Amino acid sequence: MNALVEFFRPHLLPLLYAVVIVAVLPLIAGYIVLLERKIMADMQARLGPMRVGPHGLLQPIADAVKLLIKEDIIPENADRWIFWLAPLLSVTAGMLALAAFPFGPAFQIADLNIGLLFILGISSMGIFGIVLGGWASNSHYSLLGALRSAAQLVSYETAAGMAVVGGLLLAGTLSTRRIVEMQAEQGTWFIFLAPIAFFTYLVASIAETNRAPFDLPEAESELVAGYMTEYSGFRWALYFLAEYTNMVVVASVATTLFLGGWLRPFPGTTWLNFLDYTPPLLMLLLAGYCFYRTPRQPVKVQQGFLAAVGLLCLLLAVILALPLLPLAVGGIEAQSLRPAIHGGFWFLFKVFAYMYVFMWLRFTFPRYRFDQLMKLGWHFLIPVSIVNVMGIGVALVLDREAGWPLWQALVLTTLLTLAVAAYLAVVGERKDSAAVGGAERSA
């Protein structure tokens, strides 16, 4: 027993972090769904969920309870074991990948020296959940959805991988923590040094998470619900959780690699230090809004709940403001805790901003056709990302061997890559119109 305790002692903190992430993630996923519905409602000029709790704040809880007590149906001819295993695979892969992210300088489960590769490798295993689930359901819609999903993921993983390589070249390391520290040393985020890599990753990550406009595996007008068609109740909820976990994972990859992880915007610029005051001010603003809306709620309970949410925001504001004050408790300077406390805020802020872009695109663009999707992946994104990787490599050589300033070399190669991208786009367009014209002539 003692030996066991001794063995676990150095791992206590990572274990605690792991428990926190696994426990909190479903809740966060639920609230991301609420956020998505609210944003969708806003973009479509309506209110969205308003009934359960003030402004629908308890909707995710109600949804979760509903899903838990729903009847669990397994189709007659389904492959029971695989049907049971598949959603678990998806969720596990997504959650496992979260182990390597530094959510703040002090909040990381494991700083692996293969960090980013680990994340890419493990999260790519989530596809088995989709493919096997679709196959095990023994339904045509499910199978077609699974096949589409597999084809889409394999195609876009190449582009995403190449985009990540672009960022990694600049960082010179695979460890997620070192990547963020390198951005602190450079004084700028890698998105400014490798913008094309970032945008390639943005597009590829939307496709990888099966979201609109690339949500063909679950295109309801063609495939009912794709690979999830036969799933119901809790298993369906697991797939849903996996989808949103994957969103968090790709957003965290982008945040760590391109958006500076836990660093605040422009970490190296001292005259922008006032940006450190934004986290508590933002929370204060939220608290103020909650208090402002409290008397306007129709029911007493809802008023109380909204006031409680406001108080929570106030508390967060106080916590975020503490490291800015010249305080010292028990010999610990409060200001020395600022990276740890504000780091978490900035990381989550960026993750949510990235996911907001996801939602924004989802409600703005119509769905692609499958051949258009494949064309975009293979004929455009992959060549551009490969050229971009070579360009960044050349820029680094120019910097180290010829003594150019890094940003000059990078601007040059970025412009070259953009020229290649424009050329590819024009050629693709011409080919398309030629093919259409040819078809019309023959008809």
Next chain:
Amino acid sequence: MLDLILFYFFATLAIVSAVLVVTRRNAVHSAIFLITALLATAGIFLQLQAEFVFIVQIILYVGGIMVLFVFVIMLVNLDVTLRQMQFNRGWLVGLVLAVALGAQLAYALFLGRNVQLTGPAGGELSAQNTEQVGQVLFQNYLLPFEIASILLLVAMIGAVVMAKKRI
């Protein structure tokens, strides 16, 4: 102690799932057990502190090749093969090969019975694992690496040429 437990866990997992790969009649089940076997092997790599090889095993074999395997298997009509008798008579050749391989392994174990293993190659190596693999691959063994790449490229182009009617 823990190392030993982990090793036997991964090794048993690998062997049992490898046996299940060949004995399952359903091709999808076989594929799943092949994935488990590959993952168990990756676990053993990790235990040897070869982190880069571990993750490459997962990315390439599990995340790449196995996805394509499953993709192709799902397109095949499995019900027919499930009801058919096995008609190929390759088991004799298989048996001979298996015995030969087993004998080789047994002989290797016999030769190495007195060698004291010093454990994995130390913590200093693992800190720079990826860099070391890169250096060995791109400096010491650059030519074999490039030849292998060309070989793969040729295979890829060949597949495209054979599959496409008009290029």
